[in-house]
Amino acid sequence: MASRRFLGRTLARSQALQILFQAEAADRTVADVLDGPYALSDGPLDDFARSLALGTDARRADLDCVIAWASTNWSIGRMPSVDRNLLRLALYEMLDVDEVAVAVTIDETVELAKAYGTDESSRFVNGLLGRVASSLEQGTDVVEVARRAEDEGE
Numbered sequence: 001m002a003s004r005r006f007l008g009r010t011l012a013r014s015q016a017l018q019i020l021f022q023a024e025a026a027d028r029t030v031a032d033v034l035d036g037p038y039a040l041s042d043g044p045l046d047d048f049a050r051s052l053a054l055g056t057d058a059r060r061a062d063l064d065c066v067i068a069w070a071s072t073n074w075s076i077g078r079m080p081s082v083d084r085n086l087l088r089l090a091l092y093e094m095l096d097v098d099e100v101a102v103a104v105t106i107d108e109t110v111e112l113a114k115a116y117g118t119d120e121s122s123r124f125v126n127g128l129l130g131r132v133a134s135s136l137e138q139g140t141d142v143v144e145v146a147r148r149a150e151d152e153g154e
Contacts, residue, residue, distance in 0.1 A: 009100075013089065013108055015040050015049035017116065020056060020085040030057035056092040062143045063088045063095075069146035070131045074124075082117045083125060090129055094136065095143070102133050 018040055023033045030053045034045075056063065067087050068076050076084060090109040094102050106129045113121040135142050 009048060010108055010111065011042060012046040012048035012052065013093075013112060014115075015043070015045055016052035016056065016089055017082070017085055017112060019045075019049070019053040020089060021081060023053075023057065024081060024085060030054050052089060052093065052097075055096060056088050059092055059096065060088060062147075063091045065146040065150055066091055066132060066142050067128070069142070069149050070128050070135075080118060080121065083113065083121050086113055086117070086121075086125055087128060090125070091132065094129070094132065102136065106130065106133060 019030055019033055019038060022028075022038055023030045026033065034050065034053070064076055067079075067084070071079075079087075086109055090105050093100055093105045097105075106126065109129060110122045110126045113125040117125070132142055135145070
């Protein structure tokens with residue numbers, strides 16, 4: 001996937017992305033992927049990566065709802081798979097991983113988008129995550145707002 005070499009939590013995020021990508025491509029859960037053979041560009045699988053991948057998969061419906069709400073021009077089905085999974089991963093971290101600052105999550109995700117995505121991925125990912133971060137800073141429950149918008153057909 002990427003030619004860059006990542007270390008620490010960046011490597012863990014890269015591994016989590018690879019696991020999420022494999023799960024989506026095979027139409028399986030992350031737990032199913034982890035129980036069988038899976039491929040990593042650089043292993044062994046980090047514990048933080050495992051936690052991120054499992055947590056992201058468990059919240060996938062909520063995360064997809066937030067992505068659809070925050071995306072201005074793209075439906076989630078039209079997004080490249082790498083972008084979609086990067087956004088899921090970052091949103092999970094922003095919403096549920098308290099020990100990592102939102103700005104750090106966004107910066108790391110943009111770097112992963114540069115490594116794994118298209119030429120436009122990093123700008124798209126940064127913009128969408130920035131919109132969500134602004135809402136979070138204002139105290140908005142983005143999952144609740146996104147669910148309401150979905151129910152209202154927006």
